[in-house]
Amino acid sequence: MSEILVLGAHPHLERSRVNRSLLKAAAALPPGRVQVHDLYARYPDFHIDVAAEQAALAAAKLVVWVFPMHWYSQPPLLKLWLDEVVSFGWGYGPGGDALRGKDLWLVVSTGGTDEAYTPGGHHRHFVDAFWPPHEQTAALCGMRFLPPLVLHGAHQVSDSELAGHREVFVERLSSYPAWPEISELPACPGCHVPADERPEESH
Template sequence: MSSILVLAAHPRLQLSQVTRRLIDASRSQAGSSVAVRDLYALYPDYLIDVAQEQQALAAARLVVWLHPIRWYSMPPLMKLWVDEVLTLGWAYGRGGQALRGKDLWLVTSTGGGEAAYHPSGYNRYFFDAFLPPYEQTATLCGMRFLPPLVLHGAHRVEPAALDAHAHTYAQRLRQYPDWPELAELSACPGCDVPAGDRPSLSSSHTP
């Protein structure tokens, strides 16, 4: 079983230089500790095999979400994966203990440069302002949200800078869990969901 699961999601991977390069770096890791699942290759019809995805998650200690930022969030298939795979009673809520104690690491890229994510830039906020949905998703599932690895200005990145970024990413995979900063991170806080806030698993009602 793999201790690191890389979930990659890029809707046009053939045109990507950053995500594609990092997928290659993931697959080049020696041994069998890293498993890579390219969601758009696996599910071109968007019909996600929930049982298979949950099995892969259960085997991992570190879950990596590898995708570009699209409209300040994740690509659509990644969002569908979250909606369908992280189910009530399995990932969160009463009885939802399957992911508790695992780590979640966001590895992402943006089209705009770092200066665009500033109060004076056209995105108006620092990049961290767009991360709470990711962090809270991890927290709800009892996972620890690790400091993201972000490459800004992906459309114009120089080859040397991309090489350095891919090297850093691959090195982090090899060194996990021996990252110095992990010792300073607190354990994931409790995030219990009151039973009345979610329908029963047999209910057909939705908000």
């Protein structure tokens, strides 16, 4: 098991310049430090090995989600992974302390340009407006939400721009946790979840 767990979630990685490049670079790092799970390659049938994923999560200090923005959120398999792996009583809620004190880092690519993610663009908001659900997910699990790394206009970036983005990504993985901004971030929050919030019968 490794200190850093990188979860790649691109439904068509073979068509991706950006995500494929990042996951390949992460996989080339020392395996004792970085472990890469390409979720769509591991689980083409969407049947997730929950025990294996939980073991990898429990061992990691930094959890990285690498994905393209899908409808202002994550792709479906990453959402399913979250639903099944980060379960009540394990990842959050009473007794669910397995992720407490860890860090969550989003590495996201968008099809839209940076201008598109402004109040005057067709997405109507800066990209930061779409982080709160992810940030609250981290908070519920007692994790610290690190500032995301974003590459806009992924379909249009030049080779040199992609190389620069990849270099930042690799440097961050290699230098973790010695990031200047980490020392300025508050400690992992605590969100108390009542034991009766998840009854045996679903609602």
